[in-house]
Amino acid sequence: MTFALEIKDLKKVYAGGTEALKGISLNVKEGDFYALLGPNGAGKSSTIGIIGTLVTKTSGSVKIFDADIDNNVAIAKSMLGVVSQEINFSQFEKVLHIVTTQAGFYGIKKSIAEPKVEEMLKRLGLWDKRNDQARTLSGGYKRRLMIAKALIHDPKLLILDEPTAGVDIELRREMWSFLKEINENGTTIILTTHYLEEAEQLCRNIGIIDHGEIVADTSMKDLLSRLDVQGFVMDLDKPLDKEPTVEGFELKLEDSSTLVAAVNKDKSINSLFDELNKLGIKVKSMRNESNRLEELFIEMIKKK
Amino acid sequence: MKHENNINISVTLWTLASKEVRRFMRIWVQTLVPPAVTMSLYFVIFGSLIGPNIKPEVTDGFAYVQYMIPGLIMMSVITNSYANVVSSFYSVKFQKSIEELLISPMPNWTILLGFIIGGVCRGVLVGIIVFCVSLFFYPDFEIANPLLTVIVLFLTSILFSLMGFINAVYADSFDDISVIPTFVLTPLIYLGGVFYSINMLPDFWRSVSQVNPMLYVVNTFREGMLGTSDVSITFSLSMIILFIISFSVLSLYLLKRGTGIRE
Ligand SMILES: Nc1ncnc2c1ncn2[C@@H]1O[C@H](COP(=O)(O)OP(=O)(O)OP(=O)(O)O)[C@@H](O)[C@H]1O
Ligand SMILES: [Mg+2]
Numbered sequence: 001m002t003f004a005l006e007i008k009d010l011k012k013v014y015a016g017g018t019e020a021l022k023g024i025s026l027n028v029k030e031g032d033f034y035a036l037l038g039p040n041g042a043g044k045s046s047t048i049g050i051i052g053t054l055v056t057k058t059s060g061s062v063k064i065f066d067a068d069i070d071n072n073v074a075i076a077k078s079m080l081g082v083v084s085q086e087i088n089f090s091q092f093e094k095v096l097h098i099v100t101t102q103a104g105f106y107g108i109k110k111s112i113a114e115p116k117v118e119e120m121l122k123r124l125g126l127w128d129k130r131n132d133q134a135r136t137l138s139g140g141y142k143r144r145l146m147i148a149k150a151l152i153h154d155p156k157l158l159i160l161d162e163p164t165a166g167v168d169i170e171l172r173r174e175m176w177s178f179l180k181e182i183n184e185n186g187t188t189i190i191l192t193t194h195y196l197e198e199a200e201q202l203c204r205n206i207g208i209i210d211h212g213e214i215v216a217d218t219s220m221k222d223l224l225s226r227l228d229v230q231g232f233v234m235d236l237d238k239p240l241d242k243e244p245t246v247e248g249f250e251l252k253l254e255d256s257s258t259l260v261a262a263v264n265k266d267k268s269i270n271s272l273f274d275e276l277n278k279l280g281i282k283v284k285s286m287r288n289e290s291n292r293l294e295e296l297f298i299e300m301i302k303k304k
Numbered sequence: 305m306k307h308e309n310n311i312n313i314s315v316t317l318w319t320l321a322s323k324e325v326r327r328f329m330r331i332w333v334q335t336l337v338p339p340a341v342t343m344s345l346y347f348v349i350f351g352s353l354i355g356p357n358i359k360p361e362v363t364d365g366f367a368y369v370q371y372m373i374p375g376l377i378m379m380s381v382i383t384n385s386y387a388n389v390v391s392s393f394y395s396v397k398f399q400k401s402i403e404e405l406l407i408s409p410m411p412n413w414t415i416l417l418g419f420i421i422g423g424v425c426r427g428v429l430v431g432i433i434v435f436c437v438s439l440f441f442y443p444d445f446e447i448a449n450p451l452l453t454v455i456v457l458f459l460t461s462i463l464f465s466l467m468g469f470i471n472a473v474y475a476d477s478f479d480d481i482s483v484i485p486t487f488v489l490t491p492l493i494y495l496g497g498v499f500y501s502i503n504m505l506p507d508f509w510r511s512v513s514q515v516n517p518m519l520y521v522v523n524t525f526r527e528g529m530l531g532t533s534d535v536s537i538t539f540s541l542s543m544i545i546l547f548i549i550s551f552s553v554l555s556l557y558l559l560k561r562g563t564g565i566r567e
Contacts, residue, residue, distance in 0.1 A: 054407065
């Protein structure tokens with residue numbers, strides 16, 4: 001099997017002494033859509049920095065499609081595109097120029113780069129802004145520019161460090177479908193995010209990193225199947241003094257007119273409503289109890 | 305056309321070098337006009353007003369304005385080559401757009417060369433501008449040794465571009481990029497025989513001047529333009545080349561280690 005990315009025993013100690021990575025190992029298969037999750041300061045950006053050689057590693061190895069970043073760095077880099085967490089283009093240059101120059105740094109001749117740049121800017125909705133100075137773009141468009149830059153040399157592996165942070169819902173959905181499309185066309189994608197919903201929507205596999213260590217590396221499906229209990233929050237039309245008892249469901253009163261039910265995945269909530277009906281309890285409205293994945297995530301990080 | 309692992313190196317180099325040239329051309333009011341203005345003032349004040357009253361031994365027998373021309377050209381070439389690379393590379397670092405280079409498969413020597421070409425283009429262009437300005441004040445100027453003049457012009461701007469690069473690598477703030485030009489380069493240039501021949505100095509000060517590297521650069525250039533020099537040309541040229549090699553090696557080493565650019 002070909003791996004798009006192979007990381008072995010990667011360690012990073014920053015000059016100040018911070019141990020950002022404590023020896024992580026990670027494999028991402030070719031064609032995968034992989035999410036790297038973790039709280040602030042977990043080591044996500046450090047990992048990505050090392051892969052793109054923007055940060056020096058303390059020890060360990062990184063291979064991109066079998067090309068080692070120590071011995072075969074030019075090949076490795078030509079297959080990699082990175083969208084950094086922080087803006088890294090010159091604010092005073094024009095959009096068109098920034099992307100064309102980036103193509104040039106990959107050795108793409110101007111005559112070949114020009115039509116590619118045009119196509120990329122059109123796809124990302126940046127074509128109308130091609131002659132604008134980068135600093136005048138709104139945050140969301142700056143993100144798009146970062147993506148255009150990272151994709152201009154058709155990398156086989158694209159890594160995005162929180163691409164949708166601070167991006168509005170509409171643009172986020174647009175970006176999702178854009179990323180799905182390029183993944184379907186064969187580009188392996190790794191992204192970091194704090195939005196679990198994003199990982200759930202997009203990714204097939206997921207790694208969770210915390211305090212510089214991998215605490216989980218599994219498929220999305222597997223992770224979701226661990227969530228066997230769902231919580232529902234119900235608003236009642238009349239206040240209750242005490243929570244009712246219904247066989248097979250764990251019920252709790254959050255306040256006198258809010259009832260929380262923990263429901264096992266194999267149970268239907270229809271029977272819960274039937275029972276509540278019999279008790280004369282009317283439910284005005286119902287919603288999912290916060291994000292289930294989020295809870296699992298917090299639990300996994302606490303466990304260590 | 306050189307290829308390294310299927311990457312078209314000449315395209316990467318051309319991209320970076322032309323970006324660097326475009327940068328100083330775009331801000332020509334800050335980069336190309338000031339040397340023309342300052343040097344005109346020097347020519348007016350020292351060349352035309354004070355110059356005629358200066359004793360000929362100060363200038364090895366040349367008219368003062370004529371003697372000043374190579375010195376002032378060198379002064380502009382040195383400061384502009386240095387300034388171009390130090391400010392360009394520092395601002396690329398500061399804005400993080402250096403990541404655009406580091407993420408690409410460009411080898412380090414191409415990155416270095418790209419910035420040096422930018423510095424050399426600005427240095428040489430400013431040198432030509434100042435020479436043109438000087439012709440207003442001394443229209444009959446004839447270059448004694450054009451080949452030597454051109455060689456020294458290029459070597460000097462390569463040398464000081466490299467020094468600007470090293471300065472920028474170590475710089476952590478905007479202060480750091482102005483300290484060396486202000487407190488080291490400028491004094492050394494002013495005392496390096498731009499305005500006078502060290503032969504007019506008392507023995508002690510003449511010996512002190514001889515440890516000033518600028519003296520060699522300025523005088524080698526003067527040998528090219530006027531055919532007169534206070535120092536040995538072979539010695540100076542070999543020193544300039546030696547320093548170019550040492551600073552290139554140092555710059556490549558710093559790039560490889562990632563000093564100041566990779567955490
Ligand atoms: N340049 C640096 N110098 C010193 N320490 C650093 C540097 N960059 C990051 N760190 C430290 O390394 C650890 C990991 O940081 P990193 O940026 O990789 O986390 P992250 O997972 O990307 O976090 P976030 O979700 O906030 O982006 C943190 O403790 C951070 O303070
Ligand atoms: Mg980060």
